[in-house]
Amino acid sequence: xxxxxxxxxxxxxxxxxxxxxxxxxxxxxxxxxxxxxxxxxxxxxxxxxxxxxxxxxxxxxxxxxxxxxxxxxxxxxxxxxxxxxxxxxxxxxxxxxxxxxxxxxxxxxxxxxxxxxxxxxxxxxxxxxxxxxxxxxxxxxxxxxxxxxxxxxxxxxxxxxxxxxxxxxxxxxxxxxxxxxxxxxxxxxxxxxxxxxxxxxxxxxxxxxxxxxxxxxxxxxxxxxxxxxxxxxxxxxxxxxxxxxxxxxxxxxxxxxxxxxxxxxxxxxxxxxxxxxxxxxxxxxxxxxxxxxxxxxxxxxxxxxxxxxxxxxxxxxxxxxxxxxxxxxxxxxxxxxxxxxxxxxxxxxxxxxxxxxxxxxxxxxxxxxxxxxxxxxxxxxxxxxxxxxxxxxxxxxxxxxxxxxxxxxxxxxxxxxxxxxxxxxxxxxxxxxxxxxxxxxxxxxxxxxxxxxxxxxxxxxxxxxxxxxxxxxxxxxxxxxxxxxxxxxxxxxxxxxxxxxxxxxxxxxxxxxxxxxxxxxxxxxxxxxxxxxxxxxxxxxxxxxxxxxxxxxxxxxxxxxxxxxxxxxxxxxxxxxxxxxxxxxxx
Amino acid sequence: xxxxxxxxxxxxxxxxxxxxxxxxxxxxxxxxxxxxxxxxxxxxxxxxxxxxxxxxxxxxxxxxxxxxxxxxxxxx
Numbered sequence: 001x002x003x004x005x006x007x008x009x010x011x012x013x014x015x016x017x018x019x020x021x022x023x024x025x026x027x028x029x030x031x032x033x034x035x036x037x038x039x040x041x042x043x044x045x046x047x048x049x050x051x052x053x054x055x056x057x058x059x060x061x062x063x064x065x066x067x068x069x070x071x072x073x074x075x076x077x078x079x080x081x082x083x084x085x086x087x088x089x090x091x092x093x094x095x096x097x098x099x100x101x102x103x104x105x106x107x108x109x110x111x112x113x114x115x116x117x118x119x120x121x122x123x124x125x126x127x128x129x130x131x132x133x134x135x136x137x138x139x140x141x142x143x144x145x146x147x148x149x150x151x152x153x154x155x156x157x158x159x160x161x162x163x164x165x166x167x168x169x170x171x172x173x174x175x176x177x178x179x180x181x182x183x184x185x186x187x188x189x190x191x192x193x194x195x196x197x198x199x200x201x202x203x204x205x206x207x208x209x210x211x212x213x214x215x216x217x218x219x220x221x222x223x224x225x226x227x228x229x230x231x232x233x234x235x236x237x238x239x240x241x242x243x244x245x246x247x248x249x250x251x252x253x254x255x256x257x258x259x260x261x262x263x264x265x266x267x268x269x270x271x272x273x274x275x276x277x278x279x280x281x282x283x284x285x286x287x288x289x290x291x292x293x294x295x296x297x298x299x300x301x302x303x304x305x306x307x308x309x310x311x312x313x314x315x316x317x318x319x320x321x322x323x324x325x326x327x328x329x330x331x332x333x334x335x336x337x338x339x340x341x342x343x344x345x346x347x348x349x350x351x352x353x354x355x356x357x358x359x360x361x362x363x364x365x366x367x368x369x370x371x372x373x374x375x376x377x378x379x380x381x382x383x384x385x386x387x388x389x390x391x392x393x394x395x396x397x398x399x400x401x402x403x404x405x406x407x408x409x410x411x412x413x414x415x416x417x418x419x420x421x422x423x424x425x426x427x428x429x430x431x432x433x434x435x436x437x438x439x440x441x442x443x444x445x446x447x448x449x450x451x452x453x454x455x456x457x458x459x460x461x462x463x464x465x466x467x468x469x470x471x472x473x474x475x476x477x478x479x480x481x482x483x484x485x486x487x488x489x490x491x492x493x494x495x496x497x498x499x500x501x502x503x504x505x506x507x508x509x510x511x512x513x514x515x516x517x518x519x520x521x522x523x524x525x526x527x528x529x530x531x532x533x534x535x536x537x538x539x540x541x542x543x544x545x546x547x548x549x550x551x552x553x554x555x556x557x558x559x560x561x562x563x564x565x566x567x568x569x570x571x572x573x574x575x576x577x578x579x580x581x582x583x584x585x586x587x
Numbered sequence: 588x589x590x591x592x593x594x595x596x597x598x599x600x601x602x603x604x605x606x607x608x609x610x611x612x613x614x615x616x617x618x619x620x621x622x623x624x625x626x627x628x629x630x631x632x633x634x635x636x637x638x639x640x641x642x643x644x645x646x647x648x649x650x651x652x653x654x655x656x657x658x659x660x661x662x663x
Contacts, residue, residue, distance in 0.1 A: 004601065004632035011620070012603050040624050199643045204623065210631045 003210045007041070010048040017051075025543055026056040027228050032078055034062040034070060035089035037207030042089075045217035053225050054339070054360070064205065071125050079129050085224050086126065088137045089183075091207045092163060101148075101157050108156045116169040127177040132457060134227050135178040136220055139167040141208065142184060144192035176437075176458035179223050179386045186215050189379075222384035229447050229455075232362055232382045233336055233395075234284040235275065236327055238345035239296055239318070243275075243308065244268050245370070249291060253298035258305035265305070267370040272307035274374035279312055282392030283383050286315040286330045288343070293318045323350050324357035335508040337447070337544075342382040344373075389438050391485040395509075419582040423480040424513065426583040428522035431472035431489075436461045438486045439474060446505035447544040449516075451537065451551065452566075454503055469494045470502075471526045475519045477510055477583070484510060488519045492526055492535075499527040501537040504548075514581035520555055521578040533573050540566040590637075590659050594652075597632045601625060611653030637663065 001009070013020075031046070033039045043059055050057045060081045062070050067088060070076040078086075099111045119137070126135055142163045152158035164184075171180050187195035190212055197209035208216060225231070240247045245257025245264050259265035279285050285308070289296050296318035300310040310316075315333045317326045323345070331338045339360040345351055351363050362382045366373065385392070431439055440461045447453070464472045475488035487510050491503040501523070506516060527535050537552045553559065556577055557569035595609045602620050615621040621629075630646055633639075633655070639662040649655055 002635070004628055004635060007628050008600055008603060011601075011625075015603075041627065044624070199646070200627070202643055203646055204627050206627070210627060 001214075003213060006045060006048065006214055010044040013048055013051065014044075017047075020051065021056045026051070026054055027230070028056050028058065029085065029224060029228055030058045030060070030081065030083045031085045031087065031224065032060040032062065032081055032083035033087045033089070034067040034078070035087075035207070036065050036067065036091040036094045037089065037201070038064060038205040039089060041206065041210065041213055042217055045213055046220060049217055049221045050224065053221060054230060055224065055228055068122070071122055071129075074129070082130065083133055085227070086130065086133050086135045087220055088122075088135060089207065090138060090140060092140050092143050093201075095163075098159055098162060099157055103157050105156050108162065112162065112165045112169050115166050116173060119170050120173050120175075123175055123178050127175060127459070131177075131459060133177070134223065134457075136181055136223055137170070137174075137178050138181045138183040139170055140184060141187035141192075141195060142167075143196055181219050181223075183216065183219070186212070186219060190215065218381070219384075222381065223386040226384075226386055227444060229445055230339060231385065231445060232342050233340040234286055234314075234330070234334060235278060235342050235344060235383075236286040236288045236330055237275065238347065238350065239287060239289040239291060239299075241346045241370075242344060242366070242373075243272060244299065244306075248299055249295050253295075253302050256299060256303070258299075258303060260305060264370065267373070269305065269307055271370060271373040274377065276307055276312065278383060280393070281383075281388060282385075282395040284314045284334060284336075284395065285312055286334070286341075287313050287317060288323055288326050288330060288345075289318040290320055290323070291318040322353065324354050327354060327358055327361060335511060344377065346370075387437070387441065389441060391438055391441075394483055394485055416582070419513065422513075422582070424583040425478050425586040426515070426518045426581075427476040427586040428473060428519065430526070431461070431465055431474050433462070433465060435474055435486055436465065439472065439489050442486060442489050442507060443503060443505050446507065447542070448508050448547050449506040449511070450542075450545050451501065451504045451548055452540045453542050453545060456503075464491060471499070471530055473519070473522050473526055475506075475515065475522060476586075477513070477515060478586070488515060490519060490523055490526075492523065492530065494530045494532060497532050498534045498536055499523075499530055499532040501535065504537075514579075514583055516551070517579040518581045518583045524573070524576045524578055527573055535571045535573060535576070537569040537571075538566055539569070590656050590663075593636060594633065594656060594659065597629065597636050601628050601632055609652050609656075611651065611656070613652040614650065633659065639663065 029050070033043055039061055043061055047057055047059060060078065060083060062078060067090070070078040095115065099107050123135060123137070126133070140163050142160050146152040146160060148155060148158050152160040155161060167184055174180055187208070195208050195212050197206065200206040200209055237243060245268055246255065248256050257265050258268055260269060275285065287296070297310065297316065299306050300308065300313070315330045317330055319326065327341055327343060328338060331341055338358055342362040342364060343351070343354050344364045344366060346366050351366070354361055355363050364377055364380055364382070367376050437458060440456055440458045444455050461472070464470045471492040471494070473490040473492065474486050476486050477484045484507070488506040489503065490501065492499045493502045506519070523535070537557055539549060539552060541549065552569040555571070556575065557571045559567050560570050561568045591609055595607065598607045598609060599605050602618060602625065607618065615626070630641060634641060637659050639659065641658065645658055649658065
């Protein structure tokens with residue numbers, strides 16, 4: 001949809017917004033927007049896009065060009081609003097003074113340093129006043145007009161060079177509370193001539209052409225979605241005419257078009273290479289194909305031109321059932337939400353069916369030419385995670401390993417011998433600094449195995465590490481198939497002789513392994529180490545965490561108080577019993 | 588379709604109101620939702636519908652629907 005259509009839709013939607021906000025299952029988020037250019041149109045699009053992602057936004061718009069004054073005024077409405085997310089949108093016209101032409105290199109460097117410090121000071125002030133807020137800072141789109149022509153891209157006093165250096169210096173100095181939104185990339189991607197519209201800047205103070213506002217809004221929606229726990233994790237792929245040319249059922253595993261010596265074969269191979277690179281950064285791959293299972297698998301096993309191999313696919317579904325049902329099964333098998341799925345299929349009819357029956361799945365608009373597949377997926381950017389951790393890199397592997405385990409698990413008659421056979425090694429202890437980022441990430445991403453669904457920022461987690469009254473516990477797991485890394489986080493808080501379970505989350509990748517019992521052992525040990533004689537816990541129900549509703553009583557806790565908001569539990573530490581597991585203690 | 592009828596379609600889409608009937612002396616005061624944001628949208632939608640580009644000065648001196656129609660006529 002282009003800008004006028006989207007904006008009409010936003011307008012129509014606004015009329016029914018209140019009604020919709022009451023009926024749908026939505027995550028409320030408060031978002032503040034401070035810009036050096038007009039932000040009202042952007043805000044309208046943000047509202048529309050966020051609702052589409054299941055987030056109901058309460059938006060505060062600062063006055064035009066008020067970023068600095070709002071930030072520096074302790075009594076500003078921004079601070080009273082307490083946003084979950086703060087969008088900062090500078091514009092190149094903010095910069096009034098550049099170093100003089102032919103100035104020395106130190107003077108140019110000094111300029112970059114000073115301009116960068118403006119931002120670091122701004123962020124520091126905002127983060128101090130709004131410790132729970134994620135700041136989304138746009139960088140500068142470098143304008144296409146050049147006084148110095150080609151020289152502007154190389155001379156150290158050229159404005160293009162200086163603005164690019166400023167962008168890089170901002171990226172270098174980002175605190176953990178700030179996510180950089182690469183607006184310069186967006187402008188380059190559509191072309192500077194299209195991105196900038198001076199007419200619209202002069203008439204309405206728009207920072208970019210109206211046609212480019214949807215792309216700008218989408219770039220801010222990605223991190224908001226991610227930090228609200230709604231993360232796309234899995235790419236579900238069709239096979240025929242998606243991963244290769246032709247139909248494997250007709251052409252055979254060696255007859256499909258994948259030849260490195262044929263332009264069409266090259267196109268499919270380039271797409272497979274892009275998908276493989278996504279897997280390498282943590283995207284889980286699944287196959288969702290209308291085929292006989294054995295026929296569909298064969299190219300993965302025997303065709304030497306395939307870049308994706310059988311072990312890259314965490315969940316392989318090929319049958320003649322409908323794809324919406326199969327996608328649900330994929331989500332169930334992988335223990336992820338249907339809203340974590342991205343569906344890529346060359347067949348428009350299949351895409352339409354999935355859009356209709358599973359609107360929470362991201363369905364990619366696949367172009368007709370396979371040469372454009374990778375660019376189309378990249379442009380829609382469903383896996384736009386604002387951060388990358390070591391665990392992400394291992395994830396694709398561990399999910400694929402888990403699917404192999406499911407095959408093994410069928411061979412074992414009793415579950416215990418299956419668990420024993422996994423050769424699991426667990427490690428638990430007090431959180432150390434290198435794990436802090438992953439610790440925060442897991443807490444903020446976990447929705448299902450999550451007792452209280454309290455979210456934390458990186459900075460708050462770092463504070464816990466040195467706090468004498470808090471005990472953040474990490475649990476890590478590996479087995480003969482994979483190293484899962486940090487998969488459970490617990491925070492105990494001490495008050496007198498009682499330890500309170502402030503947070504207990506676990507990754508659903510390791511469900512039904514006894515990890516929660518292994519972790520319970522660590523909780524009991526930590527409570528003793530803190531000198532406590534009692535553990536209190538609480539379950540706060542959400543739409544997604546029903547799986548832990550009975551978790552505390554199963555560990556031996558007794559309920560002390562219960563209403564529709566939640567249930568409180570308590571347990572005398574002397575009565576705590578830790579069940580045996582098949583997890584060996586890793587040293 | 589004549590320019591007025593086509594522009595009327597643009598207005599109806601932008602304001603999501605199928606009852607809008609354009610008159611030459613109509614101004615922003617006559618349509619409740621015609622604010623500065625809707626104005627930007629009208630300009631972009633009209634540029635797309637007629638395949639023309641308006642200059643800064645042309646947009647800034649638009650006073651009423653009659654001006655708008657005359658401007659488009661000039662461009663075609």
